[in-house]
Amino acid sequence: MLIQTEVGRAEVIANQLAALPGVLSAEYVTGPYDVVVRIGADSLEEMTASVVPAVQQVTGITRTLTCPIANGAHP
Template sequence: MVEAFVLIQTEVGRAEIVAKQLAGLPGVLSSEAVTGPYDVIVRAGAPTLAELTSAVVPTVQQVAGITRTLTCPIAGAMV
């Protein structure tokens, strides 16, 4: 399985709502509202990198209230 952290910025005041919505999506392993430069951090996974980038990440990005994402594949999970 290939995994990645998706760092997410949201509209003001929407972090908790977005984190809860993301938690129920296919491929989302965990979703947490955090403080700092990002508002939510998601751990996502898929059988292949292609599926992660073509199916899981775009689904995450479509959640209302998200303004920006940064996907960081986990190096150890790619081998």
């Protein structure tokens, strides 16, 4: 997921996201997005029903873009 945050909140939000179930990694970055999060679930349905909404509920996130891996590979 690519995430935009309120100004100055990227590091704090990345740390909060890293603690959520289904979040494999969360890093704050520079550029048009502020945080890059790698998420995972047993199915696409589980991801869209629980993991993505949990991420989107974090205070300070202004926009998300979910980019599923096309070949289904995971770490």
